[in-house]
Amino acid sequence: MSKKSDVSIRDIARQAGVSITTVSRILNQDETLKIMESTRDRVMETAQVLGYQANFFAAALRSHRTGIIGALSPNLSGTFLPLLTQELQRAARAHGVELLIGTPEVDEVNIAAQLKSLQSLLFDGLLLLGDVLDYQASIRKLQGVQKPYVSVCAGVNVAPPLVNMDDEQATAMAVDYLVGIGHRRIAYLGSTRWNQEHERVVFFKTMMRRYGLVIPDSYLALMPVPYNPFDPNFRDMWTKVPLQAAQALMRLPEPPTAILCANDGFATAALKGAAQLGIDVPGELSIMGHNDEIQSTLFHPELTTIRQPLTEIASTAVELLLTMIERGAEENVDSARYLLMPQLMIRGTCAPPQSL
Amino acid sequence: MSKKSDVSIRDIARQAGVSITTVSRILNQDETLKIMESTRDRVMETAQVLGYQANFFAAALRSHRTGIIGALSPNLSGTFLPLLTQELQRAARAHGVELLIGTPEVDEVNIAAQLKSLQSLLFDGLLLLGDVLDYQASIRKLQGVQKPYVSVCAGVNVAPPLVNMDDEQATAMAVDYLVGIGHRRIAYLGSTRWNQEHERVVFFKTMMRRYGLVIPDSYLALMPVPYNPFDPNFRDMWTKVPLQAAQALMRLPEPPTAILCANDGFATAALKGAAQLGIDVPGELSIMGHNDEIQSTLFHPELTTIRQPLTEIASTAVELLLTMIERGAEENVDSARYLLMPQLMIRGTCAPPQSL
DNA sequence: CGAGATCGGTAAAACGTTTTACCTCCTCTA
DNA sequence: TAGAGGAGGTAAAACGTTTTACCGATCTCG
Numbered sequence: 001m002s003k004k005s006d007v008s009i010r011d012i013a014r015q016a017g018v019s020i021t022t023v024s025r026i027l028n029q030d031e032t033l034k035i036m037e038s039t040r041d042r043v044m045e046t047a048q049v050l051g052y053q054a055n056f057f058a059a060a061l062r063s064h065r066t067g068i069i070g071a072l073s074p075n076l077s078g079t080f081l082p083l084l085t086q087e088l089q090r091a092a093r094a095h096g097v098e099l100l101i102g103t104p105e106v107d108e109v110n111i112a113a114q115l116k117s118l119q120s121l122l123f124d125g126l127l128l129l130g131d132v133l134d135y136q137a138s139i140r141k142l143q144g145v146q147k148p149y150v151s152v153c154a155g156v157n158v159a160p161p162l163v164n165m166d167d168e169q170a171t172a173m174a175v176d177y178l179v180g181i182g183h184r185r186i187a188y189l190g191s192t193r194w195n196q197e198h199e200r201v202v203f204f205k206t207m208m209r210r211y212g213l214v215i216p217d218s219y220l221a222l223m224p225v226p227y228n229p230f231d232p233n234f235r236d237m238w239t240k241v242p243l244q245a246a247q248a249l250m251r252l253p254e255p256p257t258a259i260l261c262a263n264d265g266f267a268t269a270a271l272k273g274a275a276q277l278g279i280d281v282p283g284e285l286s287i288m289g290h291n292d293e294i295q296s297t298l299f300h301p302e303l304t305t306i307r308q309p310l311t312e313i314a315s316t317a318v319e320l321l322l323t324m325i326e327r328g329a330e331e332n333v334d335s336a337r338y339l340l341m342p343q344l345m346i347r348g349t350c351a352p353p354q355s356l
Numbered sequence: 357m358s359k360k361s362d363v364s365i366r367d368i369a370r371q372a373g374v375s376i377t378t379v380s381r382i383l384n385q386d387e388t389l390k391i392m393e394s395t396r397d398r399v400m401e402t403a404q405v406l407g408y409q410a411n412f413f414a415a416a417l418r419s420h421r422t423g424i425i426g427a428l429s430p431n432l433s434g435t436f437l438p439l440l441t442q443e444l445q446r447a448a449r450a451h452g453v454e455l456l457i458g459t460p461e462v463d464e465v466n467i468a469a470q471l472k473s474l475q476s477l478l479f480d481g482l483l484l485l486g487d488v489l490d491y492q493a494s495i496r497k498l499q500g501v502q503k504p505y506v507s508v509c510a511g512v513n514v515a516p517p518l519v520n521m522d523d524e525q526a527t528a529m530a531v532d533y534l535v536g537i538g539h540r541r542i543a544y545l546g547s548t549r550w551n552q553e554h555e556r557v558v559f560f561k562t563m564m565r566r567y568g569l570v571i572p573d574s575y576l577a578l579m580p581v582p583y584n585p586f587d588p589n590f591r592d593m594w595t596k597v598p599l600q601a602a603q604a605l606m607r608l609p610e611p612p613t614a615i616l617c618a619n620d621g622f623a624t625a626a627l628k629g630a631a632q633l634g635i636d637v638p639g640e641l642s643i644m645g646h647n648d649e650i651q652s653t654l655f656h657p658e659l660t661t662i663r664q665p666l667t668e669i670a671s672t673a674v675e676l677l678l679t680m681i682e683r684g685a686e687e688n689v690d691s692a693r694y695l696l697m698p699q700l701m702i703r704g705t706c707a708p709p710q711s712l
Numbered sequence: 713c714g715a716g717a718t719c720g721g722t723a724a725a726a727c728g729t730t731t732t733a734c735c736t737c738c739t740c741t742a
Numbered sequence: 743t744a745g746a747g748g749a750g751g752t753a754a755a756a757c758g759t760t761t762t763a764c765c766g767a768t769c770t771c772g
Contacts (some may be wrong), residue, residue: 008727008728008729009728009729010728017754018751018752019751019753020728020729020730020750020752020753021730021731021751021752021753021754022559022750024729024730024731025730025751028730030730033749033750033751034748034749034750034751035750035751035772036751037398037747039750039751051476054727054728054729055417055477055726055727055729055731056477056478057413057414057416057417057477057727057730057756058413058417058727058729058730059728059729059730059761060413060757061411061413061414061417061727061728061729061730061757061758062728062729062730062731062757063730063731063754063757064759070456075442076438076439076441076442077438077439077442077458077650078650079650081436082432082437082438083432083433085432085459086431086432086585088431088457089459090585093461094536098458099458100426100456100457100458101456101458101459102434102455102457103441103442103445103454103456103457105449121411121412121413122412123407140729155432176761229442229446230446231472235653236617239653239654256582265654266731268654268655269654271655272654272655272656275655275656275657293432294434294435295651295654297591297595298595298621298624298625298628298651299624299627299633299655300632301757302629306741318683335737362758363757363758364757364758364759366758366759374721374722375721375723376722376723376730376758376759376760377720377721377722377723377761378720378721378722379758380759380760380761381721381760384760388719389719389721389722390719390720391719391720395720395721410758410759411757411758412758412759413758413759413761413765414727414757414759415758415759416727416759417727417728417757417758417760418726418758418759418760418761419727419759419760421728467748478755521729553754586733589721589767603771622718671738675734703727
């Protein structure tokens with residue numbers, strides 16, 4: 001395909017009157033061997049002049065390194081994961097490595113082939129984003145492949161190494177805040193399929209118990225939202241279904257005075273549901289989200305939510321992965337669990353309950 | 357890094373008692389030469405048994421093909437581009453090629469190096485998404501690299517080959533609709549930096565002229581929103597600035613009765629601006645968006661907007677690119693311009709003007 | 713029955729690096 | 743003055759494919 005104009009390391013060697021080895025050493029800043037200043041300069045210059053461009057494949061074939069790390073995301077359809085990938089890009093760039101994003105099909109058969117063939121070969125290491133319960137199986141398969149990986153924003157109970165927001169802390173902040181302004185009847189709107197959100201329910205129950213508050217079963221609205229963006233019900237499940245679930249909560253004989261949502265998408269749906277029912281937020285009902293996603297400040301009123309420290313999460317994850325790559329497989333850095341501190345963003349959707 | 361357990365084509369050859377060439381042919385379904393059914397089966401089976409996994413780099417080094425196409429997006433921070441990449445993924449998968457997403461830094465120096473070294477080598481072809489005015493320079497640099505590329509959702513006036521919504525038609529639909537329900541004073545809220553939106557302004561003017569309607573300068577609110585997601589003002593420029601610009605329109609001595617927005621993000625900001633000013637939408641003001649992005653149905657009222665046929669755009673783009681790759685550089689498919697039909701999504705933010 | 717096809721393969725040369733194993737000076741030290 | 747050791751290299755062997763160029767049978771047909 002690409003024509004012959006390609007200049008190789010061999011051409012440089014000939015032109016500069018040195019061996020191929022030397023050229024390779026110089027271009028790779030290989031410090032194991034001293035090179036005379038003058039030779040180095042000469043080689044560098046001829047490389048420049050000839051417009052040399054290293055052949056990525058040849059290098060990778062021999063060295064088993066690509067300088068690329070991969071981020072595998074179940075989808076990019078929401079507003080959270082794109083934001084995360086963005087931050088990962090920035091972090092990777094800061095460390096001089098390239099980050100490429102793939103969205104492998106999360107389904108029975110394909111996943112194995114895909115992970116093995118492509119990602120494991122192409123990338124020096126893998127970032128596994130936004131883990132879905134079913135992803136676990138694929139991770140286990142990854143064990144067979146000797147590439148370092150780090151789970152990011154996949155929950156705190158996922159197999160390490162992982163980098164995640166401290167979800168226990170986050171839920172504590174949320175509940176503390178809501179209880180603090182007077183709420184007692186707090187409902188929860190979340191999903192069962194996303195591991196991280198799944199875990200949050202547990203933390204929520206714990207926190208409520210700590211305050212001696214009971215959560216009627218009817219206050220736990222958990223939906224099996226799909227992660228596969230090509231699921232025919234994808235959009236509905238992320239919009240209509242949480243909206244209806246939220247409205248069901250509002251219509252309860254003894255409705256909650258606050259709804260804590262596992263993500264800002266659900267919170268937004270709840271907001272819309274309230275608007276449609278003519279329920280004033282935050283006057284009659286408080287709504288709180290998770291993640292501080294794009295839409296949280298897009299509307300009026302702005303969403304009170306728990307911000308994920310994405311920048312920090314991203315740089316931690318990239319650094320951890322890079323360290324693992326550096327050290328090779330031997331060291332057991334792989335038990336690392338980084339839990340980063342969330343931040344409460346108080347905005348316009350929460351207020352003391354009326355009944356107070 | 358990766359240990360020795362890797363089984364190569366050589367092992368299969370030895371085990372199956374055939375030559376390396378034959379194994380390669382069989383595994384690649386190379387039809388130039390007939391292979392006996394029995395040999396084929398035997399080789400396939402031993403490959404299976406040995407757990408053979410082709411070495412991507414060796415293959416690419418020799419064949420100059422990777423089976424991967426790249427999508428280059430200026431960012432993934434909004435809600436439109438992630439949606440587009442999603443559809444591209446699906447389309448690529450349907451054709452059996454892998455799609456990887458990169459977000460090259462769109463800045464003076466880095467872009468050249470990045471595009472050349474990585475993307476041009478790694479990918480068989482490139483999809484250039486959501487073109488930004490400054491991207492043009494980098495595209496020109498790409499000419500030096502012999503890889504096929506297609507611009508997607510980058511505007512209709514960008515250098516072909518391109519696949520885009522028919523923006524002229526889209527604007528016609530929008531204006532037809534608004535004028536049709538009685539609007540005369542229509543303002544435009546858009547950006548100057550995104551090529552596609554830049555073009556839409558022109559179409560807007562043309563359409564209005566066609567109806568004999570004048571657009572006062574004050575009705576054209578054009579903002580230099582950044583495309584670089586790491587721009588410190590990024591979030592503000594996409595939220596606060598359009599909100600204020602929209603409010604400025606509403607505060608005009610003779611305010612517009614409808615605002616046509618270049619994307620749904622701006623429309624959302626306008627909606628919020630109206631809410632803050634106590635202006636009822638659509639009662640007192642109609643707001644219309646572009647693209648039918650994620651947030652368009654997330655809120656109440658839902659956004660009336662022009663939907664981009666993303667699925668169609670994506671599959672057209674992928675097919676075009678694949679054709680170009682297939683044919684090699686020689687053919688001049690590269691003048692192709694595909695303009696796909698938009699669709700008007702009538703929802704809740706537009707109504708006849710009160711003064712009617 | 714001889715000349716070409718066709719069928720079913722094989723050997724070996726790329727592809728462009730990195731890495732391993734040497735090698736030759738030269739200087740320093742005992 | 744022998745020997746160690748460092749500085750500055752080089753030659754050649756990988757890495758695991760794809761591709762090019764052949765080759766020997768077996769069939770086909772005039």
